[in-house]
Amino acid sequence: MAVAEEDIHVPIDRDVDVVTAREKGRELASRLGFSRTDLTLIATAISEVARNIVVYAGHGELVISPAQQGERCGIAILARDQGPGIPDIGKAMLDGFSTGKSLGLGLPGARRMMDEFEINSTVGAGTTVAMRKWVR
Amino acid sequence: MPVPILKQGAFLIACIQPGLSDHQLLMLEDHLSGEVERSRAEGVIIDVSALDVMDSFATRTLRSISQTTRLRGARTVVVGIQPDVAFAMIQLGLTMDDVSTALDLEEAIATLAAGRAKRHGRG
Ligand SMILES: Nc1ncnc2c1ncn2[C@@H]1O[C@H](COP(=O)(O)OP(=O)(O)OP(=O)(O)O)[C@@H](O)[C@H]1O
Ligand SMILES: [Mg+2]
Numbered sequence: 424m425a426v427a428e429e430d431i432h433v434p435i436d437r438d439v440d441v442v443t444a445r446e447k448g449r450e451l452a453s454r455l456g457f458s459r460t461d462l463t464l465i466a467t468a469i470s471e472v473a474r475n476i477v478v479y480a481g482h483g484e485l486v487i488s489p490a491q492q493g494e495r496c497g498i499a500i501l502a503r504d505q506g507p508g509i510p511d512i513g514k515a516m517l518d519g520f521s522t523g524k525s526l527g528l529g530l531p532g533a534r535r536m537m538d539e540f541e542i543n544s545t546v547g548a549g550t551t552v553a554m555r556k557w558v559r
Numbered sequence: 560m561p562v563p564i565l566k567q568g569a570f571l572i573a574c575i576q577p578g579l580s581d582h583q584l585l586m587l588e589d590h591l592s593g594e595v596e597r598s599r600a601e602g603v604i605i606d607v608s609a610l611d612v613m614d615s616f617a618t619r620t621l622r623s624i625s626q627t628t629r630l631r632g633a634r635t636v637v638v639g640i641q642p643d644v645a646f647a648m649i650q651l652g653l654t655m656d657d658v659s660t661a662l663d664l665e666e667a668i669a670t671l672a673a674g675r676a677k678r679h680g681r682g
Contacts, residue, residue, distance in 0.1 A: 438582050459643055460646055462611075463611060463641075466612045474615075525619065526619055
């Protein structure tokens, strides 16, 4: 008998939470029937958005849940924080743009790894990244 | 749990375990540069075959380890990037251009030994 999957909430406060988030995401994605390659893409995308919370916002959370759309099933990942927000999302989504002296690949890379990617941010209020990927 | 560093002749070998935190990876960077100094190692092998994710932070840190040890006269070879992980790295836009890679430990040791022979004028 199939057990209904529940949303998984992972609080993100420190670097180890990034590891927890991607492990939980991989676990759920594996139960949902994703291929090995897709599991790695999903875990890597989770790692990037979770780390951005630790580095730029300090605190936040990830909500990982099964997604359904007609016949399709997949995984939904929501990353949200109440950090400083992003003044220019267009710039932040460019390969190589970083205010943290890093590679600037996390956000644009996560978008490439997932099927759907939406980012919303308000300066002073926080950032939300919603991503989905469908089982093929 | 810190990453153990083994010494094998003139080379150091570090095996990264899955689930390593950013902090532990930075500690490895510190330990390795200390060990290269102390043991006068000529090469460093970092085995990542157990890693199921190589994100921007891990890649950046491995590059940095490679650059630091090079300044200390040792070469770094990253071993065992899994095919899925390599594919995800490409999607992310990550490259290891400036880092030597090898498929397995044997190949890594051969690469380092060849470089060593050359430097010692026997290549
Ligand atoms: N949750 C967030 N809150 C505030 N700013 C953010 C957040 N996430 C991303 N940013 C901003 O967007 C920029 C781009 O993010 P992205 O993850 O693409 O690159 P990065 O974190 O700088 O480098 P990398 O992820 O490659 O290590 C960041 O430098 C930062 O300025
Ligand atoms: Mg980032």
